[in-house]
Amino acid sequence: MAEEGIRWRTESLELIVIDLLAKRQGTLKEEELFEMLKAMMKDLSMLEVNKVLMNLELRGKISVSQIKKGRVVTLLHPK
Numbered sequence: 001m002a003e004e005g006i007r008w009r010t011e012s013l014e015l016i017v018i019d020l021l022a023k024r025q026g027t028l029k030e031e032e033l034f035e036m037l038k039a040m041m042k043d044l045s046m047l048e049v050n051k052v053l054m055n056l057e058l059r060g061k062i063s064v065s066q067i068k069k070g071r072v073v074t075l076l077h078p079k
Contacts, residue, residue, distance in 0.1 A: 014056055017073075020033060028073050037049060
């Protein structure tokens, strides 16, 4: 029996992040990426996003760089 309010994602968050980056010429500010993801998934937390970004960075898919005000996420191998 499923609880009310729980929704299953049909696509992994990692694939969604990679797709959003690819559609934006491979680079987004972290806050912009979070806002785009939050619009798609209301119950998303920054902790979840950070875990996904860390996993993608460790796998060599993206690079996360520090800038003066925040961080920039860059797709390393654009489609």
